[in-house]
Amino acid sequence: MGRGIAQVxxxxxxxxxxxxxxxxxxKVSLAQIKESFRKGVEKGRTTAAEATQALxxxxxxxxxxxxxxxxxxxxxxxEVMEVKxxxxxxxxxxxxxxxxxxxxxxxxxxxAIASLTKTPETVVGMHFFNPAPLMRLVEVxxxxxxxxxxxxxxxxxxxxxxxxxxxxxxxxxxxVNRVARPFYGEALRLLGEGVATVxxxxxxxxxxxxxxxxxxxxxxxxxxxVNYAVTKSVYEQFFQEPRFRPHAIQRQMVESGFLGRKTxxxxxxxxxxxx
Amino acid sequence: MxxxxxxxxxxxxxxxxxxxxxxxxxxFIPSVRLNPEHTAAKLPKGIARASKPARDTYLAxxxxxxxxxxxxxxxxxxxxxxxxxxxILSSSVAVSVSEQxxxxxxxxxxxxxxxLPSLLQNELIEFAESSATGRAARExxxxxxxxxxxxxxxxxxxxxxxxxxxxxxxxxxxxxAIAEKVASGSDIDTAMKLGTNYPLGPVEWAEKIGARQxxxxxSALYHFFQEDRxxxxxxxxxxxxxxxxxxxxx
Numbered sequence: 001m002g003r004g005i006a007q008v009x010x011x012x013x014x015x016x017x018x019x020x021x022x023x024x025x026x027k028v029s030l031a032q033i034k035e036s037f038r039k040g041v042e043k044g045r046t047t048a049a050e051a052t053q054a055l056x057x058x059x060x061x062x063x064x065x066x067x068x069x070x071x072x073x074x075x076x077x078x079e080v081m082e083v084k085x086x087x088x089x090x091x092x093x094x095x096x097x098x099x100x101x102x103x104x105x106x107x108x109x110x111x112a113i114a115s116l117t118k119t120p121e122t123v124v125g126m127h128f129f130n131p132a133p134l135m136r137l138v139e140v141x142x143x144x145x146x147x148x149x150x151x152x153x154x155x156x157x158x159x160x161x162x163x164x165x166x167x168x169x170x171x172x173x174x175x176v177n178r179v180a181r182p183f184y185g186e187a188l189r190l191l192g193e194g195v196a197t198v199x200x201x202x203x204x205x206x207x208x209x210x211x212x213x214x215x216x217x218x219x220x221x222x223x224x225x226v227n228y229a230v231t232k233s234v235y236e237q238f239f240q241e242p243r244f245r246p247h248a249i250q251r252q253m254v255e256s257g258f259l260g261r262k263t264x265x266x267x268x269x270x271x272x273x274x275x
Numbered sequence: 276m277x278x279x280x281x282x283x284x285x286x287x288x289x290x291x292x293x294x295x296x297x298x299x300x301x302x303f304i305p306s307v308r309l310n311p312e313h314t315a316a317k318l319p320k321g322i323a324r325a326s327k328p329a330r331d332t333y334l335a336x337x338x339x340x341x342x343x344x345x346x347x348x349x350x351x352x353x354x355x356x357x358x359x360x361x362x363i364l365s366s367s368v369a370v371s372v373s374e375q376x377x378x379x380x381x382x383x384x385x386x387x388x389x390x391l392p393s394l395l396q397n398e399l400i401e402f403a404e405s406s407a408t409g410r411a412a413r414e415x416x417x418x419x420x421x422x423x424x425x426x427x428x429x430x431x432x433x434x435x436x437x438x439x440x441x442x443x444x445x446x447x448x449x450x451x452a453i454a455e456k457v458a459s460g461s462d463i464d465t466a467m468k469l470g471t472n473y474p475l476g477p478v479e480w481a482e483k484i485g486a487r488q489x490x491x492x493x494s495a496l497y498h499f500f501q502e503d504r505x506x507x508x509x510x511x512x513x514x515x516x517x518x519x520x521x522x523x524x525x
Contacts, residue, residue, distance in 0.1 A: 171457050208400070218471075
């Protein structure tokens with residue numbers, strides 16, 4: 001996700017420092033960004049000159065100490081609280097009080113991450129959606145201590161990056177990963193109760209509701225394991241609120257290795273070249 | 276459709292007007308009776324009111340979701356005044372077809388329909404049968420759907436059917452989130468449309484469908500399953516009393 005965010009920032013003319021603890025990983029990220037720009041030129045989404053200009057404004061860095069002058073840091077490490085906390089502890093010693101520290105997370109508490117810093121009022125959540133260059137939404141998440149100024153500047157940055165920011169509070173699942181739960185949860189229960197089949201539920205949701213994809217098609221696309229993990233996370237964070245309870249069908253699919261498109265089998269079966 | 280068939284529609288606004296209007300546009304001759312608290316609703320051009328169906332009515336629709344007493348009364352009355360053998364399509368989003376079948380003497384004529392306001396704009400109509408529904412009634416429902424230019428889907432009998440249950444629960448969750456000040460209603464709509472490609476946000480759905488209708492479905496699910504999962508959000512209840520979301524959600 002980090003490279004997608006870096007690409008978007010560079011495309012709008014921002015000067016980007018791209019950090020990774022691993023040198024080889026950094027090289028891979030840069031190569032992938034370059035490839036993404038090449039495809040953008042090929043498809044006419046950008047000109048070769050713009051792509052070259054954007055690419056030249058991404059500077060790889062292996063040391064966080066280089067971030068002292070940054071106006072904005074967007075952390076997009078793996079979704080593991082200890083990893084993020086460690087990064088924020090280090091960043092806190094490097095950046096000044098004017099720097100906004102944003103974490104790109106879909107499920108971790110902004111307030112918990114902010115509590116490790118000297119300036120929790122400058123820590124904010126910035127939840128991009130995958131793939132970041134294409135998806136317009138950014139959830140701007142206010143932690144317990146995030147200042148109004150930080151929220152305002154974060155929304156401005158999102159706007160500059162041609163994204164649509166929506167402000168939400170620091171609660172499990174934020175907006176999308178919480179409000180979308182019944183879409184999958186009720187579909188799974190309908191299936192489990194024998195009200196309709198996978199195909200029938202998807203057909204009804206699309207043709208009677210106007211949705212582009214049915215819940216089972218969407219779970220296959222997202223990854224049934226990913227969807228199950230999000231559901232479990234929201235359920236646990238809400239102290240086993242029944243509305244978010246995962247369904248046994250999800251667990252069984254994950255345990256069977258039927259994870260959706262990426263494994264060729266989920267609620268539907270896919271040909272190899274469809275993955 | 277070549278023949279002008281008569282259809283009798285009873286129930287609540289705006290469902291009655293929506294179905295009557297489409298039936299009229301597709302060549303049927305609809306006549307309607309609105310429930311007492313809905314009689315002020317303005318009917319579309321070409322739609323006549325009638326206290327009872329014409330003798331040669333070929334199909335009747337009962338479209339009440341928010342007041343089950345009225346619904347039961349309507350079904351019992353319809354059965355008395357319709358020519359014997361006339362099928363009845365009855366909205367089954369807030370009460371199962373099986374329960375409705377137990378109210379009447381000829382359950383073989385009853386087919387459930389997933390009727391919620393505004394859904395008729397889409398391509399497919401959802402139906403459900405009770406164990407008593409007869410083949411002729413099912414076939415009549417399929418023909419009706421085809422004549423309206425819609426596809427049809429039959430699902431097993433369960434409160435809320437498929438789409439009304441999913442949509443109502445999405446809206447209920449949005450109401451919990453709004454009440455907890457997670458975000459504004461309009462930001463939730465924006466997030467769900469841009470983040471998940473939904474055609475509308477949950478508050479927008481609720482505005483189109485009506486807060487009372489959504490509340491009726493969620494309450495029925497809660498009553499049916501007796502599970503906390505289906506507990507209606509207090510904000511949904513407040514919205515249902517006012518039948519609007521925008522002032523509460525924005």
